[in-house]
Amino acid sequence: MVSASRVQITDLRGRDEECGAIRDLLDGADGGGALLVQGEPGSGRTALLAYAHRHAGDRTVLAGTGLADEAALPYAGLQRLLDPVRDRLGALPAPQRRVLRRALAGEGCPAGQRLTLSMAVLGLLAAVARERPLLCTMDDVDLGDGRTAEVLAFVARRLGHLPVVVVLTGAVDTAPGGIPTCRLRPLDERDSRAVLSDRLPVPASEPVAVALGTVAAGNPQALVDLAEALSPAQCRGEEPLPTTPPPDGVLGRGYRARLNRLPDDTRRLLLLAALDDGMDAATLVRAARVAGTVIEALAPAEVAGLVRVEARGVTFPQPPARAMVVATAPLAERRTAHLLLAALLDGTGHRLRRALHRAAAAEGPDPVLASELTEAARDEGSPDARSAALQRAAELSVDPASATARLVAAAHHAWAAGRPYRARLLTQHLPTGPTEPTVTARAELLHGEMELRCGRTPAALTALLAAADAAAGTAPDLALQALLRAGEAICFAGDQYRYADVARRARALRPTGASPGTELPTAHLAGVAATLRGDHEVAGPTLRRAVVLGDRLAGRDRTPTALTGAAVAALLVAEDGAAHRLADRAVELARVRGEVAALPRALELRAVAEYWLGRHEAAAETSREGLRIARSAGQDTWAGVHRGMLAVLAAVRADRETSLRLIREIGEEPAPGSRPDALARWALAVLDLLDGRPEDAAERLAALARPGTGRGQVTVQVMATPYLVEAAAASAHRPAAVAALAVFDRWADSTASPSRRALSARCHALLAPRGSAAAEEGFRTALRRHPPGAGAFERARTEFLLGRELRRSRRPRDARRHLHDARETFTRLGATAWADQAAAELRAAGESVGGPDRTAARLLTGQQLRVAQLVAEGATNREVADRMFLSTRTVDHHLRNIFHRLGIRSRTQLARVL
CATH class of the missing domain: 3.40.50 (Rossmann fold)
Structure with a gap:
């Protein structure tokens, strides 16, 4: 080629x-x-x-x-x-x-x-x-x-x-x-950034690295060409970045030489196909006819592999090819092609595409065309296309106020598409002059949301409250959206005591209308505020109303943000199935609409629902996807949330190496008391508990929240309460465990969740005197309440703790059945460390279980076992690295150690062993 x-x-x-x-x-x-x-x-x-x-x-x-x-x-x-x-x-x-x-x-x-x-x-x-x-x-x-x-x-x-x-x-x-x-596959995000770091004259900011990686699409030469063409100001994010690899770079020169060898008609058709990525084969046939040629003229480009024409559309198999075809074409040819396509699409129902082609050929301000672009972007296109249309509309505008409104809207769509760098640039140099309060509010809302997801939570809260104030008088629905995000920022930072003010502001708005889109955020804010102050009698009905409204959303009201709000409400009333359903709908809707920015939050809520449903592996897969998308969209704070959730899940399955690696990746960036920080502490506490250090575990978990002050991660501590009680039952931290359990009980009793009530009964059994009738009855009550067919891991934990209680009460015969059941379930779930603990209790109860066998699960660490399983399923080292967020070098290192420990020499032998 x-x-x-x-x-x-x-x-x-x-x-x-x-x-x-x-x-x-x-x-x-x-x-x-x-x-x-x-x-x-x-x-x-x-x-x-x-x-x-x-x-x-x-x-x-x-x-x-x-x-x-x-x-x-x-x-x-x-x-x-x-x-x-x-x-x-x-x-x-x-x-x-x-x-x-x-x-x-x-x-x-x-x-x-x-x-x-x-x-x-x-x-x-x-x-x-x-x-x-x-x-x-x-x-x-x-x-x-x-x-x-x-x-x-x-x-x-x-x-x-x-x-x-x-x-x-x-x-x-x-x-x-x-x-x-x-x-050779495209480089992943980590390696793309490393290539840029090797070549850039000054270190690139995070958004710049993400934007350049998107432009290069993982192509190493495109990355090198881009790096060599950047100015220091562009590296710092102070000037717009190129949207294609430079035409005079190595890659561009190579494409130019290849294109120059094609016939003129072929190059004209290639340019038409490259300028309109929504073009289908029938439209391309008509374009060829209008251009004075025939579709067969494209055959040399197809033979060369530059383009593939199918009934559903025209594709460029090599990601940089489309950009390079456009970038290497002379300006006059591009303008002629845009006008031809605009005429071709006239009256076909593709209003936005037609307007974009006309705008690309426009030479000066054109208010009429700017209005047409704005109207078309309101109803058509992906977030990327809408952002481009509105930015061009701003450039064609004569009125500064209209240009400002269009730039702010373009920035919103850029953010939705997962391009925070572009969104920031669009709002950095807004036209001067009077601005409508609603436009100001939208700009503040965008600034606040980007700070919440990508930057500093205190700055996010300030901007979001300012947005709510600016919109309160003219756009109450917009003000409610800003307050929803402000509440999210408060909960993320662990400053729940401030939520009451947000709820008060929401009550004062009293927006007109009774659509679900208006009622849902109002119910959400009131319900969350009542939950945080412990008023579950008020919170329960209000949050359940929000769940019902989430299921009824339709039309413009049915947005990923609204669905995630309903999912939060469902989690707070322990309706895990509904929470999973609503979060999953939010994920699918965000994907369909191309709203990448909404995915990390929706995936976080789906992972939490899967955790409560006992689907730990599904929760891990969801969090891995959330981490990948958060990183690619520049959402560093939410990448920390997903790393924290993955660390907890790895710790629960006793995968020490993976859990500690994820905690190290979180680093010291999150502020103490923030959600990533709390999740990391929870993960470390689980590892402490597994290692027989209950005092350390209890100290970590007791510090997650401070009841009565409204500070700390209350929701994380509620999730971790069963571990806190188990760790603190016989330690100096028992009072903290009793206080946390009181909070958990008030919440669990307000729900209809048998799993929450089962956990409550288990916690009370752990706090009861050892060997007492109350302890045994508490464990047996928990076993009766665990729902059948769901939450197998938690039921096995209850079986194990009951067996341990009976064995310590000198009732080994009664203990064995429960310990056997626990060990069998742990083994089936791959929770080998917990299975080992059950086996140790069985041996202490007089059962001849035997020492640890020499199976692969016992010889390998948790991460090595995961690598081995994926390789045995046929995954390449690159595929393993992508799924586990490792470098291929690390996977190769693990594989050599796996072969050494198992005494094998090939992947085929590994598949047989497993």
Whole structure:
């Protein structure tokens, strides 16, 4: 394809697995081997060949490159590759020698002698390798002549035990059979940032790194080109960033050269397809006709892999290709293409697309076109498209007040699309002059929400309350939205005592209308405030009303924000199924609408619901997704929330290594008392409890909230109360546990949740005198209340604690049944540390359980076991790294340790062991 794959970097970010495969070939003691590296332009194929050359050691190196200019010359690439060793032709049998000499001299090779020619090349490489092992590489093998590619593929399949290594590179559709292949995938967020860090003149701010990563779409050369083109002000986020890789960069020059080789009609059609990403095949056919050509003119671009035309639309398989087609086209051609597309879409129902094309071709202020863009953006398009339309409308505006309103709206849509950097830039330099209070309120609301999700919670609260004040007189619905976010900021920071003021402001608004969209936030704020002050008699009905309203949402009222508000209400009245349903709807709606910014919060609530439902693995998967999206959307604070939830879930399943790693990643950034900080402390307390340090665990959990002061993470402490009571039952922290349990009881008694009441009964049993009838009755009551078929882990914990109580009361025979049931459930759930504790209690009760067996689950750490399970299921190291948020280097390290501990040597053996 395009020769712009040459990323000349010595530290290959994100290519650990591919480098390892090359090293394995070069270090192999059993002979040689072959590898085909596939990748899009700019993915680093040439850099990997350079890596192979650097690690070739004492091998002889033959290196060639496929050249498009020689594609029509059979065996031209072979001639350049073998020219350094032509003096060894005498080692070949005469027939092979004659055929190879003719081919290298440009005389071709008859079809009937191609096998002889291929055997001659194989024999020549073997002769060279007799003196020293040989490394033979061919870059862009698909770009040069086809005959050379055929011969090299033949050789690569027949190396056997020859000390010859062949490494070929090509496009993603280069796939000669029988050759081991690895495909270079886009770099993940972490590796993309590392590439930028290697190249930028000054460190980039977090939003800048995210924005550049989005533009580059994980393409290493695009990242390098962008980094080299940035000014220091752009690195700091003070000036707008490029929206495409630079046309004069290495990647851009490569695409330009490739496009220049295409016919004029092909390039015109490619440009039309690139300028409208909503174009379907039928529209492209009409566009070709209007442009004076036919759709068949696009065939050379399809053959080259630049574009793929299907009935549902036109796609560019290589992410940077669309941007580079547009960026490398002359301005006059782009303007002509935009006008053609605008005329083509006239009257077709694609009002926003048509207006955007007209606006792209506009040359000066145009109030009429600005109004058309604004109206079209109100009802059509993704958040990205709406943001672009409104920004362009602001540029075409004459009135500063209208321009300000449109820029603020554009920023809101940019934020919704998960682009906080762009949103900030759009609001940094608003036009001067009078501004409507509603527009001011919307700007403050946006500022506050971005600070809440990405920055500083105190600043967020100040901005959100200012937004509520600005909108109170003219837009009460907007004021309610600001108050909802303000309440969220208060709860995140652990300053619940301030929530009463937010609820008071909401009561004072009394917005007109009785739609669910108006009633729901009012009920939410009143219900949460009543819950935080412990008035569950008021809170319960109010929050249940919010849940009902959430289920009835429709039309414009049905937003991810409204659904998450209803999910919070459901969690506070322990309606876990409803909470999961509402949070899941919020997730799906946000995805459909492209509102990326709403996903981390919705996924957090879904994970909490899954935790209460006892679906710990599902909660972990949800939190992993939430962490990935929060990081990509620049929502650092909510990335901390998801890391904290993952740390708790890892600690509960006794995966110490993963839990501590996540806690380290949270770091010291969250303020003491914030939700990430509280979750991290909860996770550490669970690990303390597992390690037999109940005093430490109780101290951590007792400090999560301070009853009576309205400070701290009350909701997190309520979730952790069963662990607090267990840790503090026989310690100096018992009074704190009693106080926390009183809060838990008042809440549990106000709900209809059997699982909450089961936990309450278990906690009271733990606080009862050891060996008393009250203790045993409390545990048995808890077992009766645990709902069947749900919350198996918590039921097993109750069985274990009852068994332990009976064993310590010198009733070993009665204890064994409960301990057996607990151990069986823990084992089935993969909670090996808890199963070990049950086994230890069984042995103490006189049961001959036996010492720990030597299964994989006992030999491996929690994280190693997770890696092993994924690999046994067929996942590659890269896929394992993506799912576990690790680097491929870490996964490779774990896999080597797994093989060593289990005494195996292959993935196949690992699958058998597991």
